Amino acid sequence: MTGARITVHPILEFKEGRKVRFTFDGQVLEGYEGEPIAAALHAAGVRVLGESPKLKRPRGFFCAIGNCSSCLMTVDGRPNVRVCTEKLREGMRVETQAGKGVLLAND
């Protein structure tokens, strides 16, 4: 979806952070450092963030403030990350999560 980013606004000014690259299921995308992963994905046209564990229905975010758990993804190998609040960093590996995810043992 081109033009999802608001460039001019009658009330607000948006200070864009540093542009960073990250991957979504292997595909290289760009976003701004520090914005939520979900915002960067949405701006890049990605609305489907995962699937429901049982019926495999597509899932997007719903609340965008970390309350509802509709946006769980696997980030840098960690499952069940709420991408609506998790901040984007350079080189992040963001993946659609299948099932409930498996907690990794501590290093």
Place this chain on the structure above:
Amino acid sequence: MRDKPCVEPGTQGRIPDAARRARGPCAVIECFEEIPCDPCHDACRRGAIRPFDDINHLPEVDFNRCNGCGACISVCPGLAIFVVDETWKDDLAVVRLPYEFLPLPSPGDTVAGLDRSGRECCAATVVRVEKAKRQDRTAVVWIEVPKPLSMEVRHIRVGGSAIGSREG
């Protein structure tokens, strides 16, 4: 519950009557529902918007004091205050309205004059755009409209008018 009367046009209340409008610019406060809000009173330096006994009361204007300066337009959180000047030109009135969209029009532009339901009812010419810092990003746009539409036009759409450029 609509406490006091004064919704009818008159020299007191919210809506100035035709006789008052014929005397010069004045505020038209389209605030007809009791909500807790009173900044319009503080905005008026002429004391034309009466003090609120109860913050829920509807604003009441003394149209003998109101000179249509428009200081209240950008202050109203409901964007419900307009200034109408039917003495602008022979057949043209000016409507000043709050505007919080981009792009802002420029003086001389022809815009679509919209009524309260967003229907285009005339072509309007922008005569002035106020955007002082004290307005806190609520611009006030002055438009010329046919005089019979001064109490109808309440919004604009920039980018020209489907009704076509008005003459004169």
Place this chain on the structure above:
Amino acid sequence: MIGAGPAGLCAAIAARDMGARVTCVDSGDRPGGQLVKQTHKFFGSRAEFAGKRGIDIAGMLADRIRDDPMVEFMLDSTVIGFYDDGAIGIEHNDALTFLRGERIVCATGASERMLAFPGNDLPGVYGAGAVQTLMNVYGVRPGKAVLMVGAGNIGLIVSYQLLQAGVEVVAVVEAMPQVGGYDVHARKIQRVGVPILTSHTVKAVHGTRVVEGATVVALGSDFRPIPATEEYFHVDTVCLAVGLTPLADLLWQAGCKMAYVPELGGHVALRGEDYETSRRGIYVAGDLAGIEEASSAMIEGTIAGLSAAQSLGHEAPDFEERLATARAELAALRSGPKGQKVRLGIERLMRLGREVGVVA
């Protein structure tokens, strides 16, 4: 202070003014709570920043205490629960820390309600608060064409903000026969040309992977769909503004006595006039105490903050006056016709509180 939105910040300011040491814990990365996405000018009186935009009020409140050595902010920090020994657990950067407050003001706010209809789980069906966050905090449009569900103040305000961001709003649907929000908010979008369809609801949202359209249907006076009134809207986003419910998990876990008060949005804590709950030392304020406006949340925070600090023995010469002023302002905000629901809710809450002895 658990939650640094309008209620939590005002509670912190009030308690600090009384001489208390304050820690503000918030899961967000900046203070202000939902104020940080409210681009419109606020109603109320000058005491509640009437005429100022919510986005600016957040900064003004935070500035009053930001550099105060008596106040500490813990941001990006989520309170996960109360422990038996009086400590609260706080998660920050995947680590758990503990904090003990002699008094706790809970101001966690609210969460958005859902609505049942086929397709309500499709990506593109977003809560109104989510749309505001995405658009007003991060500068990303939620879509190109939006159907708004709900004509309360949130639905009306977010519709206006969508228009300001350059997004088309095809219609606002409202199941009730009248607009629930302020008339002036409704007029702001009507004059742009957005139709408000009262006695209408969303029947279904369509799409294979994401929202591609929505069917709206008219409702009879019995709230049942009227056959053959379906209308299809081609939209990529459906925004739900169908009410809020207090985010009360912590209160339940703490064992506060709760009551179901529909006028206040759901389960709320029984509390006294000073906003102390049935668990001594735990206070509530803001939407958590009952769904209302940000302006009333600020005053409730002030009352809770003043009361909590005073109960610790802190004193201030203007304590009584400030408390009386806050109570009077709160009563004034609620006294109009639009405050009737909240007034009824609070009456019911207080009656229930008296029955179980939470309120004297």
